Amino acid sequence: MDGIENVLSRFSDAGPDSLIPILQDVQEDQGFLSPDSLAQIGEHLGISTSAVYGVATFYNQFRFHPLGKYPITICRGTACHVKGSSTILEALKTELEIEPGQTTEDGLFSIEIVACIGACGLAPVILIGDETYAAMTPSKARKLINKYRKRAKS
C-alpha cells in the first residue's frame, strides 16, 4: 500500500469535516500535496477535486511542491520585524536566488514565511529544518547557509 492509501485508511469512514486533518497527514507523509493526491482525497471523501483544492489553497500550511532538503522558515511576526527580519529575508533571497515559497534548483533550500513562531523573546528567528536560530542578522544568515552547503557536500 503506498503512502497516501495508508493515510486514507486511517480515515476509513470519515466525512468531509476530516478534509483538513487528511490534507495535513498526507502532506506530512509525502512532503507536499500533488495533483494526484488531491484527486484521491476528493474521491475518498466524495467531494470534487476542485473543492479539495479550494480548501487546500486557502490555508498557508499546504504546499504544492516539494520542500528543500534544508527547509528554511523565517518568522515575519511583529517582534521579529521590529528587530530587522525583513533584512534577513532579503539576505536569504539574494543568497539563494529564490523567492519565499520556492525551492533552489539543487533542491537544497526552500524559503517559507511564517506569521509568528511564537518565540518572540528570541527575535529575529529563523528555522532550518527543526533547528531554531535566534537573534539573527543578515551576515549570520549568510554564514549559516554556507554551513549547510558544506554539510550537504560532506
Added chain:
Amino acid sequence: MSDISTINLFDSDVSAEEANRRMALLKRESLDKPVLLVGAGTCGLGAGANATIRAAKEYLETNKIDADIVRVGCIGLCVIEPLLDVQLPGKSRLSLKQVTEDKVASLLEPVLAGKLPEEQDHIFGQFRPTGDQSAWEGAPYLDELPFFKTQTRFVLANCGVIDPTSIEEYIAHGGYQAAAKALAMSREDLCEEVEKSGLRGRGGGGFPAGVKWKLANKTQSDQKYLVCNADEGDPGAYMDRAVIEGDPHRLLEGMIIASHAIGADKAYIYIRAEYPLAIERLVIAIDECKKRNLLGDNILGSDFSLKIVIKKGAGAFVCGEETALLHSIEGKRGEPRPRPPFPAQSGAFGKPTIINNVETLANLPSIIERGAGWFASVGTETSKGTKVFALSGKIRLTGLVEVAMGTSLRQIIFDIGGGIPNDRKIKGVQIGGPSGGCVPEEKLDIEIDYESLKTVGAMMGSGGMVVMDEDNCMVDVAKFFMDFIQRESCGKCVPCRIGTKRMLQILEKICAGEYKAADLDMVMGKLEKQAKVTGVASLCALGQTAPNPVLSTLRWFKHEYIEHIGEGKCRSKVCRSLLTFEIDPETCTGCGLCKKKCPSDAITGEKKKAHTINAGLCIHCGFCLDTCAFDAVKAF
C-alpha cells in the same frame, strides 16, 4: 444531580501518613533526592534547553548522582533561558539562568553540594521555602525581583513551576477541585457565577463570558459544542501557547467547567499546527484525564459526559474569527459569515456553540474555586481579573507577564520589562496585534482595561505587546501590519479584500519615496478615507479592525507621514529608498566586501583604500550597510 466523587490521588489502601509523604513529594515540599527542572517550552528549546538537559544527564551519570530531571514550561522570562532550577532535599528551589550546555557542569558542581556558584551572573533567584525547606543564603527571592514583584499570576501560576505532563502534580497543587465543585452546581448557577465574576473574553472582543454562556444555555438543542480557540495567530502573541505548554490541565479543567455550564458533551480545541509541543502536551493531558474519569462518560460519577477533540488549524489568521473558525472545523475554507445567527444559537454543524479563548477558559478554575467575588475584587470597574501580555520588541526583558487589569503600560514596560535596551528612547507600543493600535509614549500612563485602550485607538486584542524605540519607523510599522492583513484577508468581501490592498499600496509608495511634497494632502486624505471605508464596510472583525494600525499611527505619529511625503525623510532610517548611503573614509578598511555585494556596481575603490558610493548608481538597497563589518557605511 448525582453525588460527585472526590478526587483521590492515591488508592484507598494507602495510609494517611504515606499519602502525606507522597503529596509532599508531588508538591516538592519535601524531597528524597535532588530534582533538576529545566524550562523546556518552545522558547526554552529555542535557547538550547535540549542541549542543557543532555549535558545535565551526562553530568549526573559521570558523577553517579541520583537525581530526577523534569521538563517544565516557561516561567515567562524568555530572554534569560535556558533556565535550570535545582532543588535539593531540605533546600528551597534555586533558579539558575542562561545555563547553556557548556555551563552545566561548572554550575551544577557547587549547587549540588549545597553552595551557590561563584558565577553570580547565573543566579536568577530562589522560590520561597515551603515545608521542611531552608533558604539559600545570598540568592534573592523570585517574588522580590522587579520582573515578578508587580505581577499578579493567576493563569500563569503553575507555568514553569510544575511538570506539565503530570496530572498528579496538577491535582496536588489543587487542580480539578474546581471542576468537581462545578459539576455539583446547576448550569444556571454556574453561568450566573461566571457572569458575576465579570470575566470577559480574553481573545480580543471582551464580551462577558457568562452572558454568552447563558445565551447558549437557553437555546434548546440535542447537541451543543464548546470550542476552545487556541488559534493564536496574532504575530507577537504567544501567551496561549505558553499556558498550554506549561499548564495544560488548567485549560482542560476550564473546558470541563464551561462545557458543563452550557450543556455541551463534545468540545474542540482548535489549535495552530505551528504549536507541535503544545499539541503534544494536550494529547498527554487529555489521556491522563480519561484515565482518571475527568473526561469521558459520567465524569466523577456525575451525569455529565465530555469528549475533547483536538483540531489542528492550518494557518489562516482569519480563523481567529468565530464563524471562520467554525467553518474550518467543518472542513471548509475558513471564511466568515454574517451574524446573526450567533454561534451560541447556530454554530458548528448548525448546533449551538460557544467559542472561548484559552486564557478565558484558564481563568475559570480559580473563579469557581475562590468565588466570583474574589475575582471581581481584582482589576478595574469594567475589566476584572488579570491579563497576560507577551512583551517583545525593543525591551530588556522579553517574556510573558500577567498583571491585574488597571496596571499602567509604563509599569509593565519599565518596572516589569526593565525598559528599553541600548540607551534608546521608547517611541510607542503596539498592542493587540494587527487589529490593535500603536500607543505613543505620552499615553503610557493609561491604566489598562478594555475601555481605556479603545480611547487611545488601540484594543486589548489577545495581549501581544510589541515595544518600539526611535529606530522603528511608524509608517513602516503600519505597512508591515497592512502587508500581513492583506495577505490574510480571506477575499470573501470586497471592502476588506480591495481596501487592505489599496492601503498597502499607498503605504508602500510612501516608504519608497514615490510621492512628492505637493501630493501630501491628497495622499493623507486618500489613506484616511480608505481606512474608514474598509472599517465600516467589511464583513468580519478582521476587515473592521484592519485599518487600526493605519488610523492609530496617523493619529499619533502624523509627523512621520508628513516627513516621508513632504520632506522625503525617514527619521528612523528604516525606509531605505529615502536614505542616502555614504562610506566614511576614516573608518573604511578597504576590505572590498561592500563592493562585492553591491548589486548595482555603485561602489568603487582599490583594495585596502577607502571606497566610495556613486549616488547616481545607488539603488538604496542597503546591502553595503548590512555587510560592512566596520560600521563604515553611514545612512542619512
